Amino acid sequence: MRIPPYYRRPAWQRFFSGMAVGGAISWVIFLYIFGVWQEKHTHKIRLQEDEILELKKDINIWQQEYKESNKRNIEQITVQKINVRITNWEKYKLDQLSTFETEESVKDDISMMLAKDLETVYKSKDLIKKIIENKRVKINNKRYKLEVKEMIVYTTLSIELEINFDE
Incomplete structure (x- = not known):
């Protein structure tokens, strides 16, 4: 059993070298697209983190107002x-x-x-x-x-x- 001698035929050499160059080019394209997507999603995550922090602050403000409102309501439901x-x-x-x-x-x-x-x-x-x-x-x-x-x-x-x- 022996390996066929493809290295002597130029058509096969072009095919394998085309596969290698195509693989390298597709790898570069993949890395570029993946980097762009990663950057876009990182930016989106940062915006969402900022929004979450802002909403948590709003929740705290609403909770404080709710507690104050409850105190006023307790005063209102007693005979004064x-x-x-x-x-x-x-x-x-x-x-x-x-x-x-x-x-x-x-x-x-x-x-x-x-x-x-x-x-x-x-x-x-x-x-x-x-x-x-x-x-x-x-x-x-x-x-x-x-x-x-x-x-x-x-x-x-x-x-x-x-x-x-x-x-």
């Missing part, structure tokens, strides 16, 4: 003020001072509801109503009882009362 108003004080010819003092005494009686969350206040609205309606008020040597007509539970607890003679 109590308003009491007697609607029919003119019917009994009461002066505004005694009406104001009565309203203030009712506020003092239910002041424990300040800074409580709305759910707790709403669940105890019957208790508030009983506290107010069991209160007897003495104005100008006459005894009056209070009746709750309307109660609105929100950040401001608003209560409308009617005053009647106590029998």
Whole structure:
């Protein structure tokens, strides 16, 4: 067994030398294309890294604003003020001072509801109503009882009362 003598034929020599030159040229073209692609993707990765850093900063800012917003919302979901108003004080010819003092005494009686969350206040609205309606008020040597007509539970607890003679 022997190797055929292709080295003596010029057609085969041109074929093999063409393969070698073609391989070298294709290798150079491959390296060029691979380098261009690598550079393009490296640039894209750098841009994406910058964008990721910027988005992480934005996330931190949003999280801080979200925490501050939650703190404000917690303040908003508690009772912060109590308003009491007697609607029919003119019917009994009461002066505004005694009406104001009565309203203030009712506020003092239910002041424990300040800074409580709305759910707790709403669940105890019957208790508030009983506290107010069991209160007897003495104005100008006459005894009056209070009746709750309307109660609105929100950040401001608003209560409308009617005053009647106590029998």
